[in-house]
Amino acid sequence: MHLENDRPFADAARRSDLGRLKIVSEGAPAIRRMPDGTVKQVGPLTDTRVWTVPGRAHRPLAAPRDEPRPLASGDHDRLCAFCAGRYLETTPEKTRLVGTDFAELRHVPAGELFDTVAEFRRFANLFEIVSAEYWRENHGFRQPAAVVEWAQRYLSTPEGRAHLESLAAIRAASSGEHVSLEEAALDLLGGSHDVIVARRHVVDGATSDDRLASSGTLTPDEHAAYIAYTVRSLAEIQVAQPHAAYVAVFQNWLRPAGASFEHLHKQLVAVDEHGPQVDHELRLLSHDRALYQHEIADLAVEQGLVVAATEGAVAFAGVGHRYPAFEVYSTSSANLPQEHSAAGIRAVSDLVHALHAATGPLVPTNEEWHYRPPGAPWPMPWRVVLKWRISNPAGFEGGTKIYVNTIDPWELRRRAVASLTALRDAGAIAPDIRIGDECTPADAHLRYAEAARDADDT
Numbered sequence: 001m002h003l004e005n006d007r008p009f010a011d012a013a014r015r016s017d018l019g020r021l022k023i024v025s026e027g028a029p030a031i032r033r034m035p036d037g038t039v040k041q042v043g044p045l046t047d048t049r050v051w052t053v054p055g056r057a058h059r060p061l062a063a064p065r066d067e068p069r070p071l072a073s074g075d076h077d078r079l080c081a082f083c084a085g086r087y088l089e090t091t092p093e094k095t096r097l098v099g100t101d102f103a104e105l106r107h108v109p110a111g112e113l114f115d116t117v118a119e120f121r122r123f124a125n126l127f128e129i130v131s132a133e134y135w136r137e138n139h140g141f142r143q144p145a146a147v148v149e150w151a152q153r154y155l156s157t158p159e160g161r162a163h164l165e166s167l168a169a170i171r172a173a174s175s176g177e178h179v180s181l182e183e184a185a186l187d188l189l190g191g192s193h194d195v196i197v198a199r200r201h202v203v204d205g206a207t208s209d210d211r212l213a214s215s216g217t218l219t220p221d222e223h224a225a226y227i228a229y230t231v232r233s234l235a236e237i238q239v240a241q242p243h244a245a246y247v248a249v250f251q252n253w254l255r256p257a258g259a260s261f262e263h264l265h266k267q268l269v270a271v272d273e274h275g276p277q278v279d280h281e282l283r284l285l286s287h288d289r290a291l292y293q294h295e296i297a298d299l300a301v302e303q304g305l306v307v308a309a310t311e312g313a314v315a316f317a318g319v320g321h322r323y324p325a326f327e328v329y330s331t332s333s334a335n336l337p338q339e340h341s342a343a344g345i346r347a348v349s350d351l352v353h354a355l356h357a358a359t360g361p362l363v364p365t366n367e368e369w370h371y372r373p374p375g376a377p378w379p380m381p382w383r384v385v386l387k388w389r390i391s392n393p394a395g396f397e398g399g400t401k402i403y404v405n406t407i408d409p410w411e412l413r414r415r416a417v418a419s420l421t422a423l424r425d426a427g428a429i430a431p432d433i434r435i436g437d438e439c440t441p442a443d444a445h446l447r448y449a450e451a452a453r454d455a456d457d458t
């Protein structure tokens with residue numbers, strides 16, 4: 001929503017057409033500071049109500065941790081089941097990236113897992129959110145011949161058979177259901193909830209277990225390989241699971257943000273519906289194809305909330321989030337991540353990497369990807385939201401649906417600009433990122449709807 005005189009009424013008319021909550025539309029601006037300093041926000045895409053009350057912004061960001069433990073030699077790659085010394089504790093690998101050029105290897109056999117070092121690797125989640133059984137029972141999905149053949153090949157070596165037997169036993173123990181090894185193997189190889197794991201648990205040379213390797217401690221090139229690999233994997237899962245309406249992509253970092261392991265990883269989960277938030281945005285888009293330009297990008301420019309930009313992406317301090325949140329928008333005319341050029345993906349990656357670096361490795365975060373579901377009728381931009389999980393909504397929030405966020409968007413932007421400037425000076429983030437006031441309104445021009453607009457014009 002905007003502050004121009006006529007806009008709230010236009011918004012009210014548009015929103016009441018949609019039968020939505022009317023309170024939002026009665027002129028409450030998306031963000032405003034009250035005389036006492038309280039900042040009130042309304043999420044432009046969610047209607048989430050958020051208050052930041054003065055005097056709470058200086059609480060520590062890092063989550064409380066156990067005392068750091070010193071690392072003995074050989075510990076650094078055996079700290080958790082995602083570590084590079086424990087490849088057999090995860091399901092058979094779909095792909096891995098090796099070497100300085102991140103060359104991709106497919107279906108590495110169990111007996112060869114330790115012959116190379118995976119910079120990144122992808123495999124099915126042992127404990128899926130949406131299981132192989134779900135697709136089989138609810139959608140009649142049968143694994144294609146390629147997966148059946150891979151399972152037979154994997155079972156044909158003693159190392160592969162032993163690997164699958166141990167994983168099948170873990171699954172059977174947790175589900176209470178016993179199936180044949182052949183069936184279990186198909187489910188373990190052919191799932192559509194994947195994990196992408198980075199090589200390091202702790203940074204190179206770490207001497208204690210709290211020196212975690214986060215997204216922000218990767219080099220910009222490593223991070224770009226990680227993001228491009230995730231985009232390719234997203235496209236592969238979409239093809240492999242024809243009943244999927246959407247593939248959710250996210251990264252939970254540290255336990256307060258929902259991570260089971262403090263080892264850098266992303267997850268991709270195929271789902272057969274894209275969920276109510278996308279539905280809601282599609283309803284808004286049906287009235288205004290330029291929704292994200294009007295409600296997000298223009299608001300950020302007007303309120304001084306542009307954090308950084310590259311040739312192809314822009315980062316805002318987000319308005320109306322339960323947690324302090326950055327929003328990285330692709331400014332490309334492409335919609336789905338996999339429709340972006342290599343340079344377009346890199347542009348998004350560099351900003352996401354820089355914001356992780358500015359956040360630091362000890363702050364719990366969620367990274368959430370949003371993009372146009374393949375079947376959606378309206379154009380939507382690819383955006384990545386990075387949330388600082390530094391507070392826990394509790395009784396006040398539950399009772400009122402007003403969320404107290406300790407850092408308002410202006411303060412979030414101020415902190416990020418200071419950190420990013422120092423990181424760029426230190427050579428720790430991509431050198432061509434424009435930061436804070438170096439950005440211009442042109443940086444916040446989103447092109448995701450241009451192809452559709454051109455089509456409308458003809």
Ligand SMILES: [Zn+2]
Pocket residue numbers: 078079080081082083084200201261262263
């Ligand atoms: Zn680990």
